[in-house]
Amino acid sequence: MSHSSDLIADDIEGYLKAHEHKGLLRFITCGSVDDGKSTLIGRLLFESKLLFEDQLAAIEADSKKYGTQGGEMDFALLVDGLAAEREQGITIDVAYRFFSTEKRKFIVADTPGHEQYTRNMVTGASTADAAILMVDARHGILTQTRRHSFLMSLMGMRHVVVAINKMDLVDYSKARFDQIVEEYRAFAKQLGLENITFIPMSALKGDNVIEHSAKMPWYHGTTLLGYLETVELDAEHLQRSPFRMPVQWVNRPNLDFRGFTGMVASGVVRPGDQIRVQPSGKTSTVSRIYTLDGDLEEAVAGQSITLLLEDEIDISRGDVISGVDEPAHTADQFETTLVWMHEAPLLPGRPYLMKLGTQTVSATVTDIKYQVNVNTLEHTASKQLDLNGIGICTLSLNRAVAFDAYKDNHDTGGFILIDRMTNNTVGAGMLHFALRRSQNIHMQHVDIDKQARALAKGQKPAVLWFTGLSGAGKSTIANLVEKKLFAHGQHTYLLDGDNVRHGLNRDLGFTDADRVENVRRVAETAKLMVDAGLIVMSAFISPFRSERQLARDLLEAGEFIEIFVDAPLDVVEARDPKGLYKKARRGELKNFTGIDSVYEAPEAPDVHLKTSEMDAEEAADAVIVALRERGMIS
Template sequence: MAHSSDMIAGDIEAYLKSHEHKGLLRFITCGSVDDGKSTLIGRLLFESKLLFEDQLAAIEADSKKFGTQGADIDFALLVDGLAAEREQGITIDVAYRFFSTDKRKFIVADTPGHEQYTRNMVTGASTADAAILMVDARHGILTQTRRHSFLMSLIGMRHVVVAINKMDLVDYSQARFNEIAEEYREFAKQLGLENITFIPMSALKGDNVIEHSAKMPWYHGTTLMGYLETVEVDDERLQREPMRMPVQWVNRPNLDFRGFTGMVTSGVVKPGDAIRVQPSGKSSTVSRIYTFDGDLDQAVAGQSVTLLLADEIDISRGDVISGVDKPAQTADQFETTLVWMHEQPLLPGRPYLMKLGTQVVSATVTDIKYVINVNTLEHTAGKQLDLNGIGICSLSLDRAVAFDPYKESQDTGGFILIDRMTNNTVGAGMLHFALRRSQNIHMQHVDIDKDARARAKGQKPAVLWLTGLSGAGKSTIANLVEKKLHSAGQHTYLLDGDNVRHGLNRDLGFTDADRVENIRRVAEVTKLMVDAGLIVLTAFISPFRSERQLARDLLGDDEFIEVFVDTPLDVAEERDPKGLYRKARRGELKNFTGIDSAYEAPENPELRLDTTRMSSEEAADAIVDLLRHRQLIV
């Protein structure tokens, strides 16, 4: 028995070793609903001998249950694992599967075909080397086919197979195959898709999947598996690209060792190579390439290493080490393509976190140039991006970052946007190029700074940000506070919501997008006034937490004081000093906060004023007392 166990263990070890040094191809299947994507993957798993007997038995049983006729097995049931997918007969989520042959290992992503799952398809394709676009020979090129082709061109897919499937249902017609191939070639020219291979096949019957089909003697091209086993993978191509290594960690275990750890995303680096660090632009030379297993003579794309440099230069996480001959670019404003992935829309002016490689910075979409209709490729105007929306946008960062255009490098040109409040990933994008103004605008040094202006006024500058529903009493309380501060000799300025909309923000309405821009502008004004040494009071509904956080982030520590004027909706509506609630209830006033537009109450304000329990005078005194407690005033 022991001898038998040793033999089994030896067989397993030999099997694992045989796969250890194989190359890896990542690819996706995409296309219209019911074009056979899941069936194809099931067929590949079956032909690769990766199914156990109990799995085959279960699939055969399910095939009969779900209506497959004859001796054919419904291989799609192997991949469509979600209950909702089996019931509907469609793929919803991205399903990843692994298989291998004697020549290569594979990771395949089965992506959904419905328009509402555009984000899922983009997610699956973002790390793929190649794509198999399924086309039903009966139906030809459909809207979903065009949509997924556009998305493939968007993410820079370099290798595309157009698998004209279900040829058994059109009597293996060569004429039908040629007709579809010619139609797709004409469409692909508009998108700039190249390296397209057309294969006629039947995933259900196995024609031209693994072996050439005797039923299509007119086809002399490669089989699908032959293509997958020989197509160039990105890891091979990336080694010919300029060297890039985003720094993930500064490795300094002791005073005698200082290295910079990360994965080489492209190119080759060797000891003695001259490098440049972006965005600082500082240069040095690689002295060692260190790994846990010992030093290397070179590191190539895909390897994680620690680089030691000949010079002591300042490098931080997020910096990019490049070859000195063609370093990464730097900028803080870009034109981008953005795919929106969240139920809450993208609103220009709202702050997000942007993750680009190992860099994380604050980012704002300043402008949506146009929205792309993924079905027709039409460009339309838009003030926001909704779930699964795709737009060409201008993006502004809080500091310069190292980057490459996405078409040159997906690793240093692709990014995600993260919601600052929830840490959810809400968007994915591709950098096209740096905007020219990012290179032409620089901060001008001035000799008189904020501290000097504050000393001249004998006070500490700050922002008192009053937020609450319409009718809560914000303007009344802010006016009383300013009068008290003015009487005490303090230098102040009051920004009131209605007054600002008569001038600076007169062009803005009350949609969510306009409210975001309204507060963004006010926040920038408060920053300038604090820089002037003033105590600034604001009285704005400012309904969204993210914009209030933006205002806070623009200022220094202890310079932003959020005051929540907490008045319940029924009380504010009963007061209704301007008659706005009555208009909103009658439908005469759209997007009114508290009625048909949301108000996000502060979670941790510096001061909460319950106006059902205190008068406006008492509320004003509470604010002044807080300023004295913080030693902002005497």
């Protein structure tokens, strides 16, 4: 028994060593529903002989129960692991599978074909070296074929196979194959897809998948597996690109060792190479390339290393180390392509976290230039992006970052957006270029600053942000608070929601997108007034937590005081001083907060005023008490 176990262990060790140094190709399959993507992957898994006997037995049983091949082996079931997929006969999630041949290892992502799963296809394509676009020979180029081709061009796919499948169902017709090739080439030219290989095949029958088919003697090109085993890996391509290494962490185990750890995103680095650190622009020379297995004479794309430099320069997580001759760019405003991946829409002006490599910064989409219709490639005007929407947008960051255009380097040009409140990933994007204004506009130094202005007024500047439903009493209480502060000798200003909409924000309506922009403008105005040394009262419904957080983040700690003017909906409807709730109930006012537009109540306000239990004078006094407790007034 022991001898048998040793033999098995030796076999496993030998298998692992044999595969250890093989190159790894990541590829995706995409195309229209029922073009044979899952069947193709199933056959590749079957032919690679990496399936266990129990898996084969299970697939044979499932083929009889769920299969569509008349009881024959249904290779698609090797991939469609979700019960919902097996029952519907379609793929609705990205399924990753591994297989290996004598020449190379593979990870394949089977991506869904439906339009509503665009984000899934983008996820699968984001790490792929190549793409196999499946086309049913009977149906030719369909809307979903065009959609996935656009997404491949969007993701910068360098190698594309158009696998014209189910040739057995068109009698292996060369004329049909040539017709589809001609039609697709004309379409691909519009997208800039150039490196395309066309293969006629039958995933079900195995024609031109592993071996050349005797049924198509007119085809003299490569088989699909032959292509996959020889196509250039992205890692090989990246080694010829300029050197980039995003710093993951500063390695300082003792006083005698200070290195900068990360994975080489592109290029090659050697001891003695001059480097530049972005965004600071500082330069130095590589003295050592350290790894746990010893020092290296060179490191290439894909290797995780620690760089030691000859000079003591300030480098932090998120910085990018580049070659001195071709450094990364730096900017804080960009044109981007953004794919929206969340049920809640993207609204310009709303703050998100942006993760670019190892950098995490605050980001705001300032404008959606246009949205791309993935079916027709038409450009349409849009004020927001919904789930699976794709838009060309301008992006503004709170500080400059190091980057490359996505077409040049996916690692330093691709990013994700994260919701600040939930930490959910909500979008994925590709940087195109820096906007000129990010290079031409700089903060101007002034001699009289906020501290000097506040000192002259003898007060601590701040924003008192009153939020609540219409009719809760925000404006009334804010007005009373200002009167009390003014009588106390404080320098104040009141920004009221209705008043601001007569001037600064007169161009905005009451859609969610316009509400976000309304609050953003007010927050920026309030920031300027705080810089002038004033105590600012801001009385706005401001229904979304994200925008109230934006206003808080614009100011220094302690300068933003959120005051929740809390009154139940039935109470404010009973008051209805302006008759707005009656109009909203009659359908005469659309997007009215509390009726057909949501109000996100503060979860931990600095001051909580329950106006159904106190009058306006008592509420104003409570605010004054809170200001005294914070040392803002005496």
